[in-house]
Amino acid sequence: MTNNDQNNSRARRFRNALLASALTLGIVGGTGAGLVIGDSPAARAEPVRVEAAGPADFTSIVEKVKPAVVSVRVKTEISPVSDQGSPFGDIPEDSPFYEFFKRFGPPGFEFRGPNGQNPHSPRFGMSQGSGFFISEDGYFVTNNHVVDHGKEMVVVMDDGRELDAKLIGTDEKTDLALLKVEGSGFTYVNFAQEEPKVGQWAIAVGNPFGLGGSVTAGIVSANGRDIGNGPYDDFIQIDxxxxxxxxxxxxxxxxxxxxxxxxAIFSPSGGNVGIAFAIPASTVQQVVADLKQDGKVTRGWLGVQIQPVTKDIADSLGIDQTTGALVADPQDNGPAKAAGVQAGDIIAKVDGKDVKGPRELAQIIAGYDPGATVTLDVVRNGSTQQIEVKLGNLAQVASTGTDQAPDAQPGSFEGYGLALAPNDGGDGVLVTGVDDGSAASEKGLQAGDVIVAVGGQKVSSVSDVKSGIASAQKNGRKAVLVQVQSERGTRFVALPVEKG
Known part of the structure; x- marks a missing residue:
């Protein structure tokens, strides 16, 4: 072996020794030096991978469903702005302003002829919307607000045909309407039987701005949305x-x-901003079935004023749950009161179905026919009992009015910011004053409200209120539950006892 060969061999052995040392240092000192170790949990962690893909396009879907979607034109009667004729008085034909106001008069301007008479002829407008067939014999669905006050209704088919439509029935509470056109063999669509999941495709077909047969797509962005439209809000949100x-x-x-x-859409500008709301198919099917049968929707009626179970209300009752619907007031002559439901009860279940809050209770009860008997799981004084209630017809709960008592020497509750006095006008204790920024003010109490119960016990004097608060403090409660009557009805408020 030559000197050069020996030198090269020594160099290779030296490089291999250095590499082995480096690897050994990496394994031993990797954790301290922040190096990634091959078998560590961090190295094994991988990003989420989803083997799923949306359709390349929606052509095949649209080709099948589009003929079932129609444009709806509704002729509506518009009330005159004034029944006194011209806002400027009678304008005879020989007036220099006669032609001007005849041509350019304001909307609703009704012009008097030479004899000074006003014909008050009816005026009409035109509204447009969308709809879709749900049966081959011509039944179709649209919104109530599309056909509201409609005098004549025409549907424009996907192929351009125009057909007169007859109104079968409407439901203002869910904003749905059922109509029918004469004929048969119409292309119709089916309702989904499963609730859509957030992230699934959503394909909207309709008549935006009168441009019939438009198709847009996005995803379901939320379920169960409450937009303050009514007691049965349960919208799908789509983008x-x-x-x-x-x-x-x-x-x-x-x-x-x-x-x-x-x-409905959420839009500060009046145009699309990516938030729209749809009535779920399950609700539509239920309402449409009633409209088809009776032309109206009948709903069960429990007869209670209800409110959410907030954390402070739960604390005042000594319970942990914040689900269910708190009964603020069972309505007189209502089914719930007749069955034994009391103010302060928490309705936790209906026929075994969980009640998350007031909205869910309203929706569940609305799903029953009047006359049906339901079993309520009610939490009262910390224990659960079952009460059977035979439902009545849905009715509006009347607000409870309260007569204000004459001036009296108030009792002051330092820490709550409340001034109370005997209620000479009836039961309970009158709230005569509420300090701004106080605990009572934060809970919405106002002068003129009447406290009828504290801690589940009825009160008739200021001392009764003090006793109720003291009892809650003695029992270690964080808040005391106060039942209040006002012009807005009956409700419960939880006042924190640590501030008393």
């Missing part, structure tokens, strides 16, 4: 572009099934 004129049109899933009826 498919929906605009004026889409009202009453369907939103489909990727199977071509109707998941909802477009009814």
């Amino acid at each position: 498919a572009p929906v605009n004026r004129g889409n009202s009453g049109g369907p939103t489909f899933n990727a199977k071509g099934e109707v998941i909802g009826v477009n009814t």
Whole structure:
């Protein structure tokens, strides 16, 4: 072996020794030096991978469902702005302003002829929306607000045909309407039987801005939305572009099934901003079945004023749960009161169905027919009992008015910011004053309110209120539950006892 060969061999052995040392240092000192070790948990962690893909396009879906979607034109009567004729008085034909006001008069301007008479002829407007067939014999669904006050209704088919429509029935509370056209063999669509999941495709077909047969797509962005539209709010939120004129049109899933009826958009500008709301298919099917049978919707009626179970109310009752619906007041002559439901009860279940809050209770009860008997799981004084209630017909709960008592020497509750006095006008104790920024003010108490119970016990004097608060403090409660009557009805408020 030559000197060069020996030198090269020594160099290779030296490099291999250095590499082995480096690897050994990496394994031993990796944790301290922040190096990644091959078998550590960090090295094994991988990003989430989802083997799923949406359709390349929606052509096949749209081709099948589009003929079932129609444009709805509604002729509505508009009340005159004034029944006194011209706002400027009688304008005879020989007046120099006669032609001007005849041509350019303001909307609702009714012009008097030479004899000074005003014909008060009716004026009409035209509204437009969308709808879709649900049966081959011509029944179709749209929004109530599309056909409201309608005198004549015409549907424009996907092929351009125009057909007169007859109103079968409407439901203002869910904003749904059922109509029918004469004929048979219409292309119709089915409702989805499963609630759509957030992230699924949403395909809206309708008549935005009068442009019939428009298709937009997006995803379901939320379920169970409450937009303050009514007691039965349970909307699907979608981000498919929906605009004026889409009202009453369907939103489909990727199977071509109707998941909802477009009814509202959130828009500061009046145009689409990516938030639209659809009535769920389950609600539509239930309402449509009633409208088809009776032309109206009948709902069960429990007869209670209810409110959420907040954390402070739960503390005042000595319970942990914040679900269920708190009964603020069982209505006189109502089914609940007749069955033994009391103010302060928490309705936790109906026929075994969990009640998350007041909205869910209203929706569950509305699903029953009047006359049906339901079993309520009621939490009272910390224990659960079952009460059977035979439901009545839905009625509006009347607000409880309260007569204000004459001036009296108030009792002051330092820490609560409350001034109380005997209620000479009836039961309970009158609130005569509430300090701004106080605990009572934060809970919405106002002068003129009447406290009828404290800690579940009825009160008739200021001393009764003090006793109720003291009892809650003695029992270690963080808050005391106060039942209040006002012009807005009956409700419960939880006042924190540590501030008393």
